[in-house]
Amino acid sequence: MGEILVVVEHRQGEVRDITFEMLFKAGELCKEFSHTLTAVVLGGKEEQFIDEVAKRSDNVIYYEDDRLKNFSADLYKEVLNGLIEETRPFITLIGHSSWGMDLAPSLSIKTGYPLATDCVDILIEDGHPKVIRQIYSGKVFSKMSFKESDGYIVTVRPGSFQPPETIEEKNGGVIKKDLPGDLPEMRKKFIEFIDSGAGDVDITQADLLVSVGRGIGEAENVQAMKELAERMGGVLACSRPVVDKNWLPKYYQVGTSGKSVKPKVYLAFGISGAFQHLAGITGAGTVIAINKDKKAPIFRVADYGVVDDLFKVADALKEQLKEG
Amino acid sequence: MDIIICVKRIPMTQEVDLEIDDSGKDIKKDALAYVVNDWDNYAIEESVILKEKLGGTVTVITVGDEDDEDVLRRALAMGADKAIRIEPGELELDGFLISNILAQVIKGLEYDLVLTGVQADDDNFGMVGIMLAEKLGLAHSAVVTGFEAEGSEATINVELEGGLDEVSKIKLPALLSIQTGINEPRYVSIMGIRKAGKKELNVVKVEDIGLSDEELVRQTIIEEYFLPPETEGAEMIEGDPSNVAEAILRILKEKGVSV
Ligand SMILES: Cc1cc2nc3c(=O)[nH]c(=O)nc-3n(C[C@H](O)[C@H](O)[C@H](O)COP(=O)(O)OP(=O)(O)OC[C@H]3O[C@@H](n4cnc5c(N)ncnc54)[C@H](O)[C@@H]3O)c2cc1C
Numbered sequence: 367m368g369e370i371l372v373v374v375e376h377r378q379g380e381v382r383d384i385t386f387e388m389l390f391k392a393g394e395l396c397k398e399f400s401h402t403l404t405a406v407v408l409g410g411k412e413e414q415f416i417d418e419v420a421k422r423s424d425n426v427i428y429y430e431d432d433r434l435k436n437f438s439a440d441l442y443k444e445v446l447n448g449l450i451e452e453t454r455p456f457i458t459l460i461g462h463s464s465w466g467m468d469l470a471p472s473l474s475i476k477t478g479y480p481l482a483t484d485c486v487d488i489l490i491e492d493g494h495p496k497v498i499r500q501i502y503s504g505k506v507f508s509k510m511s512f513k514e515s516d517g518y519i520v521t522v523r524p525g526s527f528q529p530p531e532t533i534e535e536k537n538g539g540v541i542k543k544d545l546p547g548d549l550p551e552m553r554k555k556f557i558e559f560i561d562s563g564a565g566d567v568d569i570t571q572a573d574l575l576v577s578v579g580r581g582i583g584e585a586e587n588v589q590a591m592k593e594l595a596e597r598m599g600g601v602l603a604c605s606r607p608v609v610d611k612n613w614l615p616k617y618y619q620v621g622t623s624g625k626s627v628k629p630k631v632y633l634a635f636g637i638s639g640a641f642q643h644l645a646g647i648t649g650a651g652t653v654i655a656i657n658k659d660k661k662a663p664i665f666r667v668a669d670y671g672v673v674d675d676l677f678k679v680a681d682a683l684k685e686q687l688k689e690g
Numbered sequence: 691m692d693i694i695i696c697v698k699r700i701p702m703t704q705e706v707d708l709e710i711d712d713s714g715k716d717i718k719k720d721a722l723a724y725v726v727n728d729w730d731n732y733a734i735e736e737s738v739i740l741k742e743k744l745g746g747t748v749t750v751i752t753v754g755d756e757d758d759e760d761v762l763r764r765a766l767a768m769g770a771d772k773a774i775r776i777e778p779g780e781l782e783l784d785g786f787l788i789s790n791i792l793a794q795v796i797k798g799l800e801y802d803l804v805l806t807g808v809q810a811d812d813d814n815f816g817m818v819g820i821m822l823a824e825k826l827g828l829a830h831s832a833v834v835t836g837f838e839a840e841g842s843e844a845t846i847n848v849e850l851e852g853g854l855d856e857v858s859k860i861k862l863p864a865l866l867s868i869q870t871g872i873n874e875p876r877y878v879s880i881m882g883i884r885k886a887g888k889k890e891l892n893v894v895k896v897e898d899i900g901l902s903d904e905e906l907v908r909q910t911i912i913e914e915y916f917l918p919p920e921t922e923g924a925e926m927i928e929g930d931p932s933n934v935a936e937a938i939l940r941i942l943k944e945k946g947v948s949v
Pocket of ligand 1: 608657705809
């Protein structure tokens with residue numbers, strides 16, 4: 367019997383969804399293989415979410431110190447390395463988020479535990495963990511195992527596991543711990559959070575979004591799609607590369623680092639369907655994808671698909687609207 | 691400011707039907723075109739912008755075979771000063787092993803800053819940069835969208851989920867993994883690449899950098915690659931564009947969107 371350790375991700379006093387997703391998956395694995403589920407919280411004094419975590423774990427280890435209020439890879443790495451040396455968990459789960467991407471690789475080197483990142487599933491076969499990952503923008507899946515070790519670290523892609531609405535409560539005991547006394551000097555200092563997303567168009571309220579991706583090709587084409595969106599009574603939105611190229615401001619962006627949207631219909635023109643994009647449209651009623659590539663991953667999640675040149679479809683829509 | 695930047699050449703897989711090769715552990719790559727990884731392109735641009743502003747040198751490194759020199763020459767054309775290719779020979783690489791190799795070579799160089807892309811658009815690990823930082827004992831940050839140097843420190847922006855950025859101060863030397871959109875990468879002409887051919891490009895073999903056999907073992911093992919199941923997915927709308935447009939408008943109406 368081993369232990370599965372889940373590193374709780376929280377921000378501004380709230381647990382992030384990825385934490386519940388990891389606790390759910392870890393719970394399933396623990397049930398099947400009689401492992402113990404331990405959640406570890408690195409947080410400030412009297413964090414309000416500890417109960418929510420305890421309900422879903424066999425044990426909670428809570429490092430309670432105001433220096434841990436905000437994420438710090440340097441601090442997390444020191445504290446978790448100490449804990450892992452002591453308890454040797456079989457699998458340590460970390461979210462594949464911006465913070466997880468900063469923490470997990472360095473923790474892996476420090477602990478010597480092999481790491482697999484961005485995993486969409488975790489299996490245990492003959493006592494060995496195996497992971498499923500998506501590669502080549504989601505066009506190929508890979509199954510991976512690890513070099514033999516007594517512990518492994520896995521980062522989990524957000525949205526891969528869906529915890530049910532009602533859970534079997536576990537009521538794990540909370541063990542409070544202090545920060546170790548001999549911490550090295552911290553080389554990164556948190557200053558502030560800033561909102562990068564505000565603007566004069568609100569894509570989160572629209573019933574119809576006409577969203578454009580890198581397939582739009584050039585800045586000039588964006589305007590034509592904006593006109594189409596307006597003709598259709600909808601609002602324009604986009605994927606990240608369109609913002610990266612400065613063709614549209616950030617507040618048009620859908621996805622993990624942009625906005626989560628919930629239109630009745632989401633029309634995706636020339637968007638391949640990376641998970642960071644799809645995470646933003648889980649609330650959409652109906653998704654219609656138009657893409658030249660019949661193997662584009664977006665067709666696996668869309669309700670309707672069109673394999674064609676987006677400009678031909680856009681022109682045809684304009685024609686129909688003229689007639690109608 | 692002396693900057694080291696690590697880059698990778700990757701196959702372009704949009705609009706291509708990918709196939710698994712006979713080993714079952716790779717894709718067929720013969721017919722694919724290759725480009726510089728998008729994230730790395732932004733990192734190269736960032737290093738060149740910093741050099742232009744603050745002086746110093748930019749050294750670009752890749753672990754790869756001769757064909758991968760394309761992305762080094764391209765970086766040299768963008769403004770990097772010298773390039774290093776580490777030839778891995780027959781080694782089977784994973785993120786861990788690449789970071790071992792890079793660390794061993796970079797250890798012997800002078801630098802204030804090491805940049806990588808957040809991830810590569812082929813196997814999407816997003817781990818090489820931060821593993822490298824830990825091996826070099828550097829301060830680090832992932833998913834960086836802003837950098838302003840002030841003496842021995844820098845103010846950086848890290849992009850978080852949900853449209854929030856985190857601003858922090860980091861001590862130099864540091865390693866940052868660069869996110870797309872941090873700048874506008876400059877255009878590279880064929881002429882530019884030709885001219886950059888005069889710049890220094892050194893090749894070192896992995897067996898000559900002083901890593902032991904144990905240090906050249908990967909941590910992850912590919913069991914198999916497979917294509918996603920065909921069964922799931924969208925209902926396809928067939929027909930010419932005008933039929934498609936009609937169908938889309940019909941669906942909009944059904945779903946209660948007034949056009
Ligand atoms: C930390 C992090 C956060 C991220 N956050 C986000 C986010 O919030 N939102 C987001 O969108 N991405 C985000 N990304 C980026 C994401 O991984 C993808 O790179 C991005 O979503 C790809 O955008 P795309 O689909 O427009 O472009 P591509 O993947 O390049 O796809 C373009 C598609 O257009 C099709 N196409 C091309 N020409 C035509 C044509 N004429 N007609 C029809 N189809 C055509 C192609 O077949 C292709 O499928 C993030 C990445 C990271 C690492």
